[in-house]
């Protein structure tokens with residue numbers, strides 16, 4: 127297989143129980159391949175409750191899918207043997223939203239960085255381990271003199287976030303899943319951190335899944351984008367195409383709201399207040415209640431992902447007649 131990671135018809139449903147009440151479809155039937163060679167940066171964009179974080183957790187193997195399967199180097203991660211599982215844990219790395227939560231306040235940065243070296247047996251001696259750590263820190267623009275020997279609270283938020291990147295780098299991953307890596311830092315640091323994520327991809331060839339609620343940064347650093355709404359991938363494709371000519375009514379709404387001066391308003395509060403934290407099991411297009419173009423059939427059955435040109439697809443009946451066919455795997459349009 128030439129995909130390092132592959133999702134086949136992956137769905138995740140929360141809740142249920144005997145009475146089948148309060149079922150939330152957090153991720154609905156996602157198929158996606160991440161190539162081993164020349165992987166790009168894929169942004170997964172959506173509001174809270176869109177399913178983007180659930181998708182990230184599925185990819186990291188933190189939670190199992192309810193339906194479908196996730197393959198690492200062609201093997202279902204649900205049934206990996208011990209050594210393959212270890213390789214999966216090493217090669218698919220998270221970068222979390224708030225690194226402060228990840229750190230134990232009583233451990234110095236040295237411990238945070240050394241733990242993966244020891245756990246994965248990456249070095250034969252202490253000095254080799256230290257060299258690895260220093261090199262990794264330098265790759266993300268951190269000086270070891272200013273970071274090693276310190277406690278997390280003695281570092282800035284930006285430094286802590288970059289240490290997370292450096293720590294992930296130590297393991298020479300093939301895939302990095304970065305969940306809102308810049309949402310907790312101020313604008314001046316955002317560029318630096320996005321820069322180091324870009325470098326991971328361009329210089330080191332690591333696939334990056336960039337989970338975000340912010341279309342502007344998605345546009346800046348990603349090659350391809352997946353727009354999610356209530357668990358469904360509503361639009362996907364090359365980022366330029368999707369942002370410059372959005373084809374799904376929901377993406378259009380999002381893109382229209384970008385130029386507002388206050389970035390926190392980009393995903394307007396009226397939208398957020400309508401979030402239910404994932405879709406119920408109702409049939410039809412999830413966006414229908416808010417869609418200005420909704421037709422009778424929209425509430426009867428979920429539309430397929432219609433291909434629009436070579437590098438774009440939208441989950442919307444408006445494109446049925448002009449579509450070039452249905453897209454099975456999202457990455458077919460990347």
Ligand code: SF4
Pocket residue numbers: 374375376411412413414415417418419420421424429441442443444
């Ligand atoms: Fe609107 Fe129908 Fe398209 Fe859904 S399928 S986005 S309701 S037009």
